[in-house]
Amino acid sequence: MNIVVCVKRVPDTETKIKIGGAGTKIDPAGVEFIISPFDEFAVEEAIRIKEKLGKGEITILSLGPAEAQAIMRKAYAMGADKGTHLNDATECQDTLAEAQALAAALKGMQFDLLLFGKQAVDYDNGAVGVQVAKLLNIPVVSRIIKLDVADGKATVERESDMGKEIVEVKLPAAFTAEKGLNDPRYPKLMDIMKAKKKPLEEKPAQLDAPKLSIVKLDYPPARPPGKIVGEGEEAVPALVNLLKNEAKAL
Amino acid sequence: MGNNVLIFAEQLGGKFRSVAYEAICQGKKMAQGLGGKAIAVAIGSGVEAVAKDLGQYGADKVIVVDNAKLKDFTVDAYGKAFAEVVSKNDPAVVLLAATFQGKDLGGYASAALGAPLSSDCTEWASQDGGIQVKRPIYAGKAYVTVKFNSQPAVISLRPKVFLPDAPDASKSAEVEKIDLALSDDDFRSVVKEIIAKTAGKIDVTEADIIVSGGRGVKGPEGFAALEELAGLLGAAVGASRTVVDEGWRPHSDQIGQTGKVVSPKLYIACGISGAIQHLAGMRTSKCIVAINKDPEAPIFSTADYGIVGDLFKVVPALTEEIKKTIG
């Protein structure tokens, strides 16, 4: 059972975002970086499948700057076996270009399962997993909250507009992980130390010229300051009045 | 160079969804700016009959792929149909709603057509003969303005941000039906079972009004007061991450960075402190009301209106007051 998990290095969700000098990138000063949380679900799931089957190999694939390797080592500490780092520091935000670079690397890899997080919490496009699957011409089921593998098939659960879907697909296939798939483990201290020794291959990313460009970054439009209508139940009639007549929300 | 806008008209169970109308209205405006046509694409089963109504929202033409096998959305089959229609119609822009279906389909189309993609856009503008979009990043802590360097561009719009214009009953669109050969290969993922949602339960992403509860609700029983208010308003009940992690509410109700992003007309946050990750999921709501007993809760800086108080007293009072004044 060969599993490849794509992970991305992103700013911690608690980070205060500051727009950098040129206005097209964020200022990295003081920013802590983590594995994108949805990717972490994917890593955890891969490890659980390997543990359940008692065999298999988990490869981490990451497209990003040199610092992405530290993030890959975190996945190693959780239980991944090896990985490939596609070196690219451009942050082009072009999901298609990134998907093409990942797909190019994946063409040379053998896998039964290809896992992604449903979206990276920096640019929030939620597209790369589906794009890579299409480029590799393998089936993809997005936003899974349960994954079972047996006899060359995967059975997954996800919540769609219609309700909870149970979907079956033959392997090899790609999946993107949604919250609820699992609770990622904390790496044991011992495994954090062992992660250093696991193999990590670096290659330049084969990134085509991006087909979109960043014009600028802005802060969110400020909401006009709100007002505290009052305290407790006594304030309710005034609130309802405002919602009805001022905000026209009721 | 193409100048048409192809719009995915999302449907569920043979009925077009409101996001389809939102997308078509915007698609029409885009097409006008580009000097092209707004072409809606309806894929499903039993959609042919209602397709022409999309003209009321501005579609110049509707291309229909109607096949019993396409009753339920699967990315392979819908993707194949969509990509084929798009590639034959010379678009400058491929437009979808950033919904469950739209996100899968947009990704597929982008890869199939070699087209750059921007998802969940909250603004767009005609610029330099093309379309530029603005979209939230870093969970809405910043916005990026993107321009496309090639055609087509795949754009998905955040639902409920672009409200559709009132339909013009006098308009109707030309309908073209496409026959598409579909084989088993186009259904590599098979939906074995669908466990339908609780009847009558409104999804938070569809609701015009959301009554949402956080840690201050203290437990699953506390949500009864919120459910009552929501029932009165025809609203959905949402939840913060803490509440979902504690198991008080299902994950499908979670609003926030690792939950759903919503943009309702009215968002009532009860006992929610207002952590950045939660704001990421609801800060584009038109009107935000906060009810919290902590006057220092960060949510009050984002809310339009706030009441400092015990939600277990304020929420029932709100229900009563609304019953009285609005009925």
Next chain:
Amino acid sequence: MKFDFTEEQKSMMEVGRDFAEKEILPTQEEDEKSHHFRKETFKKMGELGFFGCVIPEKYGGNETGHLCAALLTEEIGRVSASWTLPFNMQMWGPAFTILNHGNEEQKEKYIPALVNGDLIGAFAITEPNSGSDVAGMGATATETDDGYILNGQKMWISNAQTADVSLVYAYTDKAKKHKGISCFLVDMKNNLGIKTAAIETKLGLFCAPTGEIAFEDAKIPKSALLGQKGDGFKICMWQLNNTRLGCAARGVGIARGCHEHAIKYALERTQFGQPIAEFEMIQDQLALMYVEYEAARLLVLKAAYEKDQGNIGNTLSVSTAKYYAAEAAVNASGLAMKVFGSYGYSSEYPVERFFRDAKSLQTVEGTSNIQKVIIARAILSK
């Protein structure tokens, strides 16, 4: 000197931070109110290897070192001072002491179980009538043919009522004065001569059990002796020079929690039309908190680093760190309460808990006065 953490150290700090926020913080308020020690949380810490940093792999440890343990302790202490006690109760106290003074049988019997949390540990020095005056203790261990008989009382003992195994210091030969104290590894459960009672009247550290032990003709086997008879005082001082480091790291965690909370509050709270962070007197308080935290932290890291380099008996560095970190924690919590105003005085905000928990640091593991005595003696003899 390179003042940078390695990637591994950063990863460990992240684990500590995430663990504290996800496993401890959510139930902290109710646990503190009900004085609840969550065994599941304790076991999880053990499974992750938190108590194995200074223990060799041979005995179930991970050899990441004193520096990593100090960093982890700080991350936990930043959320909960109570939950830093296990670092001392499992690792720096019993396990590390047995590692350095025990025989192979004792090491194999106790260390792996203490490291992974199968056994809850403790160490019992203090008595109702002897605190700073360690040699003034009254507990006795009378040798018999098949073991020893323990008599006496210990008080203010962390985990007294929950421990499975405890280091117990007692006199085997009063005539030899402090050279007549011995150290024993006592199985605390299932001994008819050992009675424990919880002390519920502390001011803080409510999630860390504390109690008293009464030894009444408690029989323990010969194999319970740790090291040689008469080694007890030496072992005790040696042991304190390690658990003191854990205590110092606890102080650093408290100081950090205080200044982080205070900064956040000062940016959000507005008075006179602006965030109070703009007022210079508030800035004075915040700056002071930060400086003392940084200084305490560096002292702790230096002492920990020295131990990792092999200098375990670095009493000057450890006492300096412990003394200063305790003062920094107490000061920070007081300043934080000032920044928070009335909300600092409320149990619905974390600051008052830091205030109550911090105060213990000036007393436990050797009072601030004792630390200063140790420091003075060391610098006078240089």
